[in-house]
Amino acid sequence: QKEVEQDPGPLSVPEGAIVSLNCTYSNSAFQYFMWYRQYSRKGPELLMYTYSSGNKEDGRFTAQVDKSSKYISLFIRDSQPSDSATYLCAVRGSNYKLTFGKGTLLTVNP
Amino acid sequence: GAVVSQHPSRVICKSGTSVKIECRSLDFQATTMFWYRQFPKKSLMLMATSNEGSKATYEQGVEKDKFLINHASLTLSTLTVTSAHPEDSSFYICSARDEGLQLDSYEQYFGPGTRLTVT
Numbered sequence: 001q002k003e004v005e006q007d008p009g010p011l012s013v014p015e016g017a018i019v020s021l022n023c024t025y026s027n028s029a030f031q032y033f034m035w036y037r038q039y040s041r042k043g044p045e046l047l048m049y050t051y052s053s054g055n056k057e058d059g060r061f062t063a064q065v066d067k068s069s070k071y072i073s074l075f076i077r078d079s080q081p082s083d084s085a086t087y088l089c090a091v092r093g094s095n096y097k098l099t100f101g102k103g104t105l106l107t108v109n110p
Numbered sequence: 111g112a113v114v115s116q117h118p119s120r121v122i123c124k125s126g127t128s129v130k131i132e133c134r135s136l137d138f139q140a141t142t143m144f145w146y147r148q149f150p151k152k153s154l155m156l157m158a159t160s161n162e163g164s165k166a167t168y169e170q171g172v173e174k175d176k177f178l179i180n181h182a183s184l185t186l187s188t189l190t191v192t193s194a195h196p197e198d199s200s201f202y203i204c205s206a207r208d209e210g211l212q213l214d215s216y217e218q219y220f221g222p223g224t225r226l227t228v229t
Contacts, residue, residue: 006153008151030168037218041201041225042222043114043116043223044154046217046218047218055145088153092140096142096173098144098145098156098205100153100154100155102151102152102153103120103151103152105151
């Protein structure tokens with residue numbers, strides 16, 4: 001079983017739609033949960049991070065963690081064409097090493 | 111915000127030659143840097159952890175004699191792909207942790223990546 005599972009998509013939505021991206025992880029020792037956005041041929045940039053179960057909101061983005069089911073989500077409200085990118089979930093334990101999901105390719109159509 | 115640069119952004123080399131990729135933290139010091147490899151439509155795979163002033167820690171399955179890492183200063187780590195082969199063609203990305211932040215900081219800043227093509 002892979003440490004982090006993420007549906008690679010691709011996912012195509014119309015502008016203004018609510019987007020839901022999800023990952024599952026296998027190791028309960030993971031303590032930090034991140035979402036990165038990566039544009040084509042660029043390095044990832046951090047969007048959101050959470051430490052505990054629950055929701056964290058930042059503008060149009062909401063990150064959700066359910067440690068009991070080892071499930072993490074990212075919601076994008078009022079999606080824009082500029083949100084088109086690959087979204088990577090990542091987890092981290094007590095060390096600083098990140099384990100990434102495969103990434104979900106999102107296209108928001110005008 | 112913290113910036114990490116990589117040089118070169120793109121390199122094409124012939125099979126059997128060696129290629130050096132630089133990773134720099136521009137406005138902060140980084141005792142620890144990480145090197146990742148990403149194949150098309152695949153996730154980032156951690157190759158090694160680069161530690162300033164000491165040997166790098168390689169992930170299982172990564173050949174340390176092929177991927178030489180040198181972290182000689184608090185702002186520079188280099189990855190040298192030795193005797194490159196076409197299967198080494200990939201997107202190499204580094205990240206750096208800002209040591210100035212709190213000890214348990216989650217933040218890693220990623221470079222823009224280097225696309226290596228071995229012909």
